[in-house]
Amino acid sequence: MALDKNELAQLVAGDIPDGAYVNLGIGQPTSIARYLSPESGVILHTENGMLGMGEVVPAERADWDLTNAGKQPVTELPGAAYFHHADSFSMMRGGHLDVCVMGAFQVSAGGDLANWHTGAADAIPAVGGAMDLAAGAKQVWVMMTLFTKSGEPKLVPACTYPLTGKACVTRVYTEVATFHITPEGVRVTATYGIGIEELATRLDMPLLA
Amino acid sequence: MALDKNELAQLVAGDIPDGAYVNLGIGQPTSIARYLSPESGVILHTENGMLGMGEVVPAERADWDLTNAGKQPVTELPGAAYFHHADSFSMMRGGHLDVCVMGAFQVSAGGDLANWHTGAADAIPAVGGAMDLAAGAKQVWVMMTLFTKSGEPKLVPACTYPLTGKACVTRVYTEVATFHITPEGVRVTATYGIGIEELATRLDMPLLA
Amino acid sequence: MRTRIVDALTAVEEVKDGDTVLVGGFGMAGMPVELIDALIEHGAGDLTIVSNNAGNGDTGLAALLAAGRVRKMVCSFPRQSDSWVFDGLYRAGKIELELVPQGNLAERMRAAGAGIGAFYCPTGVGTPIAEGRETRVIDGREYVLEYPIRGDVALIRAHVADRLGNLVYRKTARNFGPVMATAATITIAQVSKIVEVGELDPETVVTPSIYVNRLVEVA
Amino acid sequence: MRTRIVDALTAVEEVKDGDTVLVGGFGMAGMPVELIDALIEHGAGDLTIVSNNAGNGDTGLAALLAAGRVRKMVCSFPRQSDSWVFDGLYRAGKIELELVPQGNLAERMRAAGAGIGAFYCPTGVGTPIAEGRETRVIDGREYVLEYPIRGDVALIRAHVADRLGNLVYRKTARNFGPVMATAATITIAQVSKIVEVGELDPETVVTPSIYVNRLVEVA
Numbered sequence: 001m002a003l004d005k006n007e008l009a010q011l012v013a014g015d016i017p018d019g020a021y022v023n024l025g026i027g028q029p030t031s032i033a034r035y036l037s038p039e040s041g042v043i044l045h046t047e048n049g050m051l052g053m054g055e056v057v058p059a060e061r062a063d064w065d066l067t068n069a070g071k072q073p074v075t076e077l078p079g080a081a082y083f084h085h086a087d088s089f090s091m092m093r094g095g096h097l098d099v100c101v102m103g104a105f106q107v108s109a110g111g112d113l114a115n116w117h118t119g120a121a122d123a124i125p126a127v128g129g130a131m132d133l134a135a136g137a138k139q140v141w142v143m144m145t146l147f148t149k150s151g152e153p154k155l156v157p158a159c160t161y162p163l164t165g166k167a168c169v170t171r172v173y174t175e176v177a178t179f180h181i182t183p184e185g186v187r188v189t190a191t192y193g194i195g196i197e198e199l200a201t202r203l204d205m206p207l208l209a
Numbered sequence: 210m211a212l213d214k215n216e217l218a219q220l221v222a223g224d225i226p227d228g229a230y231v232n233l234g235i236g237q238p239t240s241i242a243r244y245l246s247p248e249s250g251v252i253l254h255t256e257n258g259m260l261g262m263g264e265v266v267p268a269e270r271a272d273w274d275l276t277n278a279g280k281q282p283v284t285e286l287p288g289a290a291y292f293h294h295a296d297s298f299s300m301m302r303g304g305h306l307d308v309c310v311m312g313a314f315q316v317s318a319g320g321d322l323a324n325w326h327t328g329a330a331d332a333i334p335a336v337g338g339a340m341d342l343a344a345g346a347k348q349v350w351v352m353m354t355l356f357t358k359s360g361e362p363k364l365v366p367a368c369t370y371p372l373t374g375k376a377c378v379t380r381v382y383t384e385v386a387t388f389h390i391t392p393e394g395v396r397v398t399a400t401y402g403i404g405i406e407e408l409a410t411r412l413d414m415p416l417l418a
Numbered sequence: 419m420r421t422r423i424v425d426a427l428t429a430v431e432e433v434k435d436g437d438t439v440l441v442g443g444f445g446m447a448g449m450p451v452e453l454i455d456a457l458i459e460h461g462a463g464d465l466t467i468v469s470n471n472a473g474n475g476d477t478g479l480a481a482l483l484a485a486g487r488v489r490k491m492v493c494s495f496p497r498q499s500d501s502w503v504f505d506g507l508y509r510a511g512k513i514e515l516e517l518v519p520q521g522n523l524a525e526r527m528r529a530a531g532a533g534i535g536a537f538y539c540p541t542g543v544g545t546p547i548a549e550g551r552e553t554r555v556i557d558g559r560e561y562v563l564e565y566p567i568r569g570d571v572a573l574i575r576a577h578v579a580d581r582l583g584n585l586v587y588r589k590t591a592r593n594f595g596p597v598m599a600t601a602a603t604i605t606i607a608q609v610s611k612i613v614e615v616g617e618l619d620p621e622t623v624v625t626p627s628i629y630v631n632r633l634v635e636v637a
Numbered sequence: 638m639r640t641r642i643v644d645a646l647t648a649v650e651e652v653k654d655g656d657t658v659l660v661g662g663f664g665m666a667g668m669p670v671e672l673i674d675a676l677i678e679h680g681a682g683d684l685t686i687v688s689n690n691a692g693n694g695d696t697g698l699a700a701l702l703a704a705g706r707v708r709k710m711v712c713s714f715p716r717q718s719d720s721w722v723f724d725g726l727y728r729a730g731k732i733e734l735e736l737v738p739q740g741n742l743a744e745r746m747r748a749a750g751a752g753i754g755a756f757y758c759p760t761g762v763g764t765p766i767a768e769g770r771e772t773r774v775i776d777g778r779e780y781v782l783e784y785p786i787r788g789d790v791a792l793i794r795a796h797v798a799d800r801l802g803n804l805v806y807r808k809t810a811r812n813f814g815p816v817m818a819t820a821a822t823i824t825i826a827q828v829s830k831i832v833e834v835g836e837l838d839p840e841t842v843v844t845p846s847i848y849v850n851r852l853v854e855v856a
Contacts, residue, residue, distance in 0.1 A: 017638070018639070019638045019639030020638065021638075021847045041639055043801075043846070043847070045847075046590070047520065047521075048444045048447070048590045048593050049444075049590050049592050049593050050589070050590050050839075051845045051846065051847060052839065063589065064446060064447060065447050065448075065588045065589040065590060065591040066447075066589040066590055066591075067444070067445065067447050067590055071444070071445040071446075071447075076589070076839060078834045078835030079799055079801040079803060079834040079835060079837075079839075079846065080839040080842075081803055081839050081842035081845040081846070082587070082589060082590065082592055082839055082840055082842070083592070083845065084524075084587075084592050084593065084594070084595065084596040084597055084624070085444075085470075085520070085521075085523075085524035085593050085594045085597055086524040086525055086527070086528040086596075086597045088521075088524075089520065089521030089524050089525060090521075090525075090747075090750060090751035090752065090819070091819075091845075091847060092521060092752075093521055093525075093539070093540065093541060093751055093752030093753075094749075094750045094751045094752040094819060095752060096750075096819070096847050096848065097847075098638065112544075117546075122509070124496055124497040124504075124505060124508055124509075124515075125496075125497075125515075125517050126494070126495040126496055126497035126498075126517070127494055127495065127517060127519050127520070127547070128494050128495040128519075128520050129494070129519070129520040129521060130519075131519040131521075131541045131542045131545060131547065132519055132520060132521035132522070132541045135540040135541045135542070135543065135752070136521075136540070136541070136752055162545060162546045163544055163545045163546075164545060165543075165544070165545065166543060166544035166545075226419070227420070228419045228420030229419065230419075230628045250420055252582075252627070252628070254628075255809070256739065256740075257663045257666070257809045257812050258663075258809050258811050258812050259620075259808075259809050260626045260627065260628060261620065272808065273665060273666060274666050274667075274807045274808040274809060274810040275666075275808040275809055275810075276663070276664065276666050276809055280663070280664035280665075280666075285620060285808070287615045287616030288580055288582040288584060288615040288616060288618075288620075288627065289620040290584055290620050290623035290626040290627070291620055291621055291623070291806070291808060291809065291811055292626065292811070293743075293806075293811050293812065293813070293814065293815040293816055293843070294663075294739070294740075294742075294743035294812050294813045294816055295743040295744055295746070295747040295815075295816045297740075297743075298739065298740030298743050298744060299528075299531060299532035299533065299600070299740075299744075300600075300626075300628060301533075301740060302532055302533030302534075302740055302744075302758070302759065302760060303530075303531045303532045303533040303600060304533060305531075305600070305628050305629065306628075307419065321763075326765075331728070333715055333716040333723075333724060333727055333728075333734075334715075334716075334734075334736050335713070335714040335715055335716035335717075335736070336713055336714065336736060336738050336739070336766070337713050337714040337738075337739050338713070338738070338739040338740060339738075340738040340740075340760045340761045340764060340766065341738055341739060341740035341741070341760045344533070344759040344760045344761070344762065345533055345740075345759070345760070371764060371765045372763055372764045372765075373764060374762075374763070374764065375762060375763035375764075525751075525753075529756075532744075533758075533759055534744075534756050534757060534758060535756075535757035535758070535759065535773070535775040535776070535778065535780035536756070536757045536773075536775055536780075537748075537753050537754075537755070537756040537757070538753060538754035538755045538756070539752075539753060539754070540752055540754065554754070554755075556754040556755055556784070557754070559754065561754035561755075565775070586840065587840070588840075589840075619841075620808075621805065621806070621807075621808075621841065622838075622840065622841045
């Protein structure tokens with residue numbers, strides 16, 4: 001059976017190595033934090049300038065000088081550190097983050113990522129730190145639904161939306177299957193409520209098992 | 210009468226604007242600090258990572274974690290700040306220091322500075338932060354003797370020693386005369402125990418008065 | 419030169435029509451709201467504003483935009499749930515937008531402050547952001563050449579200053595402040611408190627006084 | 638990944654022949670003497686050492702040089718009153734020297750740590766340092782193209798660490814430590830004291846734990 005959002009977040013959390021420094025993108029990936037145990041020693045980075053970020057807190061407990069990249073109020077964990085934006089993005093661009101997890105509109109079979117712009121002519125473009133993360137993290141994982149609401153695949157032979165980064169995604173986590181993007185091709189690492197043949201047909205691309 | 214070293218240091222100190230951020234080079238320029246009054250609000254930078262540097266102290270009062278660019282022990286003044294080398298040299302290179310004062314082997318009529326290498330084949334080259342200061346400070350002043358021990362001028366039509374920086378020096382302070390390097394030429398701003406004609410003859414260059 | 423302690427309106431008096439103004443903050447954290455209000459009152463127009471976002475709600479940067487003072491926004495993320503002022507101006511063709519990835523925004527200002535002429539950056543390679551820009555392969559990796567962003571003025575918010583202008587920040591409100599302070603000809607810092615010289619620990623100063631020209635205390 | 642707290646010899650066990658080792662310190666301030674001693678004991682050779690100076694007296698870096706382990710020095714100021722070990726090796730043609738202006742040394746390591754492919758720098762234009770290098774005029778000013786300096790290993794000294802690896806420094810001993818920590822594959826920090834997680838103020842951490850792989854306490 002397909003995973004629900006919480007199960008998917010838990011699955012990703014379980015794959016993050018102990019002690020890793022991790023950036024969780026705005027939106028769905030933020031929920032992964034709930035499934036990271038303190039014993040794992042995973043340390044969360046937020047690009048607005050902090051390592052050791054804690055949980056999202058409700059507005060009534062907010063300190064508005066302490067927010068995540070989505071501008072939600074968060075907490076500070078013991079061992080945290082603050083730094084300015086140039087230092088924060090140097091950390092990202094310099095390849096020091098072990099993993100970042102982002103949402104996506106599309107991921108290509110070659111690991112290209114499109115998650116900032118639908119290409120619609122009237123859309124106001126906004127990119128934030130997505131391109132910096134795509135270019136900088138040691139591993140870029142994507143967490144998304146595998147199909148759009150109208151049933152179009154989001155894991156595609158080539159992205160049709162404007163790119164965020166080229167050949168950067170190494171893993172894709174979806175509600176019906178998980179994938180590793182490898183030099184040999186796209187490898188299915190697990191399926192949930194869907195057969196691999198049906199998956200290959202719906203995605204219209206060769207899949208390694 | 211020619212100025213002695215202390216008089217020269219005092220003269221330079223008197224020309225530093227109130228509130229200026231200043232880097233004093235290794236050696237003779239370091240002595241300028243003795244003639245800066247606290248009321249002047251002049252703040253000293255040392256390129257190894259500090260603003261608000263105080264006086265040089267004898268070894269028995271040394272804290273060896275607190276040294277100047279010449280690796281002499283110094284003190285910390287109220288309002289000081291520490292920073293790392295990349296930040297310190299960004300401050301220099303980015304044009305934030307109002308004045309730096311350095312020694313020199315030669316200064317050219319066009320403001321070229323030579324103070325790091327005599328060009329001797331067997332000399333071990335060493336540059337430190339001199340090129341960064343030459344390229345970065347808003348004003349580069351030189352404090353030197355006007356002639357070598359053998360009587361050769363050090364203010365010259367063109368440097369024969371390897372350069373530290375091009376067209377960077379704006380003022381030259383020596384024991385017998387002070388100069389401004391201007392787009393129109395070298396202007397003598399004061400003489401001490403020498404006539405301006407004798408000066409022009411010994412320097413073998415046109416001088417503006 | 420010496421940092422002056424002034425009121426907000428005096429602090430912004432040197433801003434001129436056509437200036438590039440760097441405005442700190444990430445959302446509202448670190449946003450120098452009172453300095454922006456003073457800038458609106460001051461009246462300078464035809465401004466280029468460099469800031470991560472393009473205003474929230476109807477106050478601060480959004481109010482400056484609404485007053486028609488801004489010719490161009492340079493930012494990484496203009497589109498937000500409450501960026502209706504910018505959205506309206508943009509769709510009406512009344513404001514220019516230069517979209518810059520967030521890290522490039524920070525690094526380009528850092529370059530301005532650090533005297534770097536340009537730098538090769540891996541961010542945005544192969545994306546529309548890199549179109550028309552010079553690229554180069556170095557050690558097998560492709561980079562885009564990025565140029566400094568300088569400000570005539572920076573408006574930032576810090577937590578505490580000493581009277582010399584040394585600054586410390588508070589939590590993630592630090593964000594762009596320390597970088598913008600280095601990148602502008604005149605840096606104006608709004609702080610919650612000004613203390614005597616010597617009250618800040620020199621080890622913990624984030625922005626040294628050399629980068630701060632005007633201080634405004636907003637309790 | 639998690640910072641390991643180890644003894645000095647264990648800390649340097651991954652250093653290999655031919656490695657580039659970044660060594661902190663400006664003169665003796667911030668010099669990781671015990672880590673260098675461990676490196677000598679460890680025995681790796683054919684090293685490239687990147688450090689501001691080329692050793693003082695007969696201990697620390699000078700002892701490493703004297704032991705014949707260093708193929709090349711990359712530094713800004715090798716010549717000092719007590720740099721007789723380096724001087725002798727250099728005059729005997731037994732060591733290579735790459736002389737780098739002090740700010741370029743710092744900025745090139747900063748670039749390595751920050752993922753910058755190369756940068757245009759005004760330092761050294763028109764001097765022998767720029768000979769043979771690519772230059773470019775940007776906005777009317779001439780710059781030299783400078784490339785990153787990466788380390789396989791960095792040996793640095795800080796003041797206090799927490800058990801995660803967050804570091805604070807002491808006075809001007811901070812110098813190259815924070816930059817080198819970002820520029821090496823493995824960063825080893827020697828500190829005077831290791832405290833529990835939570836004992837350092839997050840506002841005052843200079844090197845965040847992400848940059849520190851090994852911690853060695855040397856009381």
